[in-house]
Amino acid sequence: MKLTETSVLRPVTVAMIMAGLAGIGIFCYFQLPRELFPEVDFPMVTVMTVYEGAGPEEIQQLISKELEDEISTVEGIKHLRSVSQQGLSLVMAEFYEDTDVDIAAEDVRSKVNIVRNLLPEEAYDPVTMKFDFNDYPIMQLAVSAPRSLREVYLMADERIKDRLSTVPDVASVEIIGGEEREIHILTDQQRLRAYGLNIGDIPAAIAMSNLETPGGHISQDAHEYNIRMRGKFTDLEEIQNLRLMLPTGKSVYLRDVAEVRDTFKEIREKARADDKACVGVSIKMRADGNTVAVDEGVQKQLEELKEILPADYKIDVQEEQASWIKAAIQNVFTNIYIGIGLTAVALFLFLHSLRSVIIISLTMPISVAATFIIMYLMGINMNMMSMMGLAMTIGVLVNNAILVLENITRYIHLDHAPDLAATEGTSEIAIAVASTTLTNVVVFVPIAFMGGIIGQIFKDFGLTATFATMVSLFVSFTLAPMMASKLLNKQNTSVMGDSLRHRFGRRFDRGLEELRESYGRALRFLLRHRPLTIIASILILVGAVVLAQFIGEEFITSMEQGQFSISVEMPVGTRFEETDAA
Structure with missing residues (x-):
């Protein structure tokens, strides 16, 4: 050779x-x-639409049905179903296995864009997603400090989120829980009527005043100056002093007809770690990313954040996939x-x-x-x-x-x-x-x-x-x-010699020879009793087929990761406080 x-x-x-x-x-x-x-493309495309405050029946009639009727015209759909629940619509399209999921997702997205104008204006834009085997957070963090949740949320949103988003292959960093700042305007209906105003005049006036638009540029000599009209509110007092135009041509301050509060959004989700309220940070990776490399990049950023953040802030890793x-x-x-x-x-x-x-x-x-x-x-x-x-x-x-x-x-x-x-x-x-x-x-x-x-x-x-x-x-x-x-x-x-290796080799060869002779005797016995051998082989085959019926089947075997999770689903309509207490 x-x-x-x-x-x-x-x-x-x-x-x-x-x-x-x-x-x-x-x-x-x-x-x-x-x-x-491995990376797996499941032939499944989901359209998620959020419509806060709407009940399941409204979601079904106003959103899910409209989307289903339009998406059903996409070629290659095997099954189409929807789930309508409080404030949320999920429309799931399952395609045949030989379908290119990327093309199918683009076709579904096009159909969704067509029907968008038929959906309620208050509903968020529908989000079209492919089912990704690895589209789960690769790391869950808990940010805590002996301060108000509002301060912790602000720190997580403005400092921690921005730093973690710079890690290569990080797709998104989501903040969970905490108290997000929000300005509430509580109107006095009697005063509004007294001034000849209605409640719709207030958001319109705020939208017109809270603007920041470019105003072109001015050229002078060898220089050019950009002009920008700055009208964004910077503090609570500016909102309170907003002037509302009356039907008579006069104006009135917003504080005269409403109370302006600097507070936080209604809490609809809450995070806890070690039985204490905290702000959660969920990190997702791009589809083509490397989980271990992203984890190492995040860990490096966390070490740097420890040097930057105040000493009383703690960032604990609650869950991560890389170590597993x-x-x-x-x-x-x-x-x-x-x-x-x-x-x-x-x-x-x-x-x-x-x-x-x-x-x-x-x-x-x-x-x-x-x-x-x-x-x-x-x-x-x-x-x-x-x-x-x-x-x-x-x-x-x-x-x-x-x-x-x-x-x-x-x-x-x-x-x-x-x-x-x-x-x-x-x-x-x-x-x-x-x-x-x-x-x-x-x-x-x-x-x-x-x-x-x-x-x-x-x-x-x-x-x-x-x-x-x-x-x-x-x-x-x-x-x-x-x-x-x-x-x-x-x-x-x-194996010829007097050393320990040689003696062991000769003894092993003799044992192997005895085993060969025993095998020969067993083989000769089976050849002399061929009908018995054939019957025994058939019985073994039949027994294997029968026992195979008792073997369980599953898509992917469960794996022990050293942790468990508990999911509690409360009846529809249960208040958030009750769910949180459970």
Whole structure:
């Protein structure tokens, strides 16, 4: 085999290539984004519309029905349903699995824009969203201080939110709870009527006076000056002194017909941490972001905020995904390390050569590192599925190298020179090893290109397993025979000798021979009683089919993250205070 022969004749070249693959692979390992699951596009588009103060029936008639009638004309919809509740409308369109969700979302957004003028003016603009598997907050913070919630909210909104929004790949930072400043104007109806005014005159006057508009520019000599008409209210007194025009042509101050209060918005949500009221901060990541990298960026900003904020402010991380992702991936790597260690022990038991163990122990990490290079070039993230594919192929990586080394060892014991034994031993079984490897590839490739949601989830698994399998074949035909030609000889692969290793090897081989004889006797018994063997096999098959009916089914298995959540839903119409007390 030309590839093996070249590798044996040019060991330095092969060593440099493998060292390069290992170095670049380690670099790519640290560059790979880390996520819990692969990116999955669910064929679901949701339209959310907020209409504060409206009941479920009003929401259904005025918003949900209008949106459903228009969205139903979009092509490719499989199911369309809506949920109308107090102040909120949700219209969910499920598309067929082969639908491009991005195009479908754009079509739905276009339909929503058409029907927007038919919705109540007081309703917020509808928001069209794709269902994103990772569209959940990656971190929840609790901001607290021995101050009023109004001060804490102001600090979170003006300082903390702005700093966290600068972290790369952060999509949004939302403030939850607290007391947001709001100016309330409480009118006196009798005084309004006495002056010939109605309540609609007040918001109109405020809107006209609370303006800030550009006024062009003035050119003078070599300079140009921009003009801006500044009319925004700066304090409570300016609002109180706003003049309202009367039908008689005179004016009256706003304070004469209404009471102006500097207070806060009605509290409709509240955050607590350690049984104390606080201000919550929810951080979401962009769809193409890296959860671990974003988490590290946020943690860095939090350290800087500790130096900037007053000493009595505390920012506690209540929930975050990055540590769970890192722990899950690390668990997979731990299993890989254990697999490599157990494989090394098994190799020593069967080959009785520490040098063979060294060769195998080098081929496995290099194969894994080279796989990281292909993952990086193909844009595959490091997630549970890709790492599972890599872990499953560890056996394939080892199997190829073992077959090659075992045959090379056999040739060495036939008194062939190590170089010739490496070349001839590898060439003799090259077709068998390649066929075995390609058989595994044939299994993994269809998994990588399955359709639907399952196909998206298993794509990284199938591709990673395929790449790792092909890399292992290359390493087995290059690095393994090259190292065998330099490290193995008849003396260090033989069990003849008086050392502890030799005595253990001979005892192990005798035990293996006894096991082989026992297996032979069992096989001969089964061949003599073929009807019994066939009946037993059929019973096992039928039993497996019957027991399979009792195996549960689920889309994704539940994972233990060391935490739990409790959700309490109160009856419709329950006051916020009652819900908060629950």
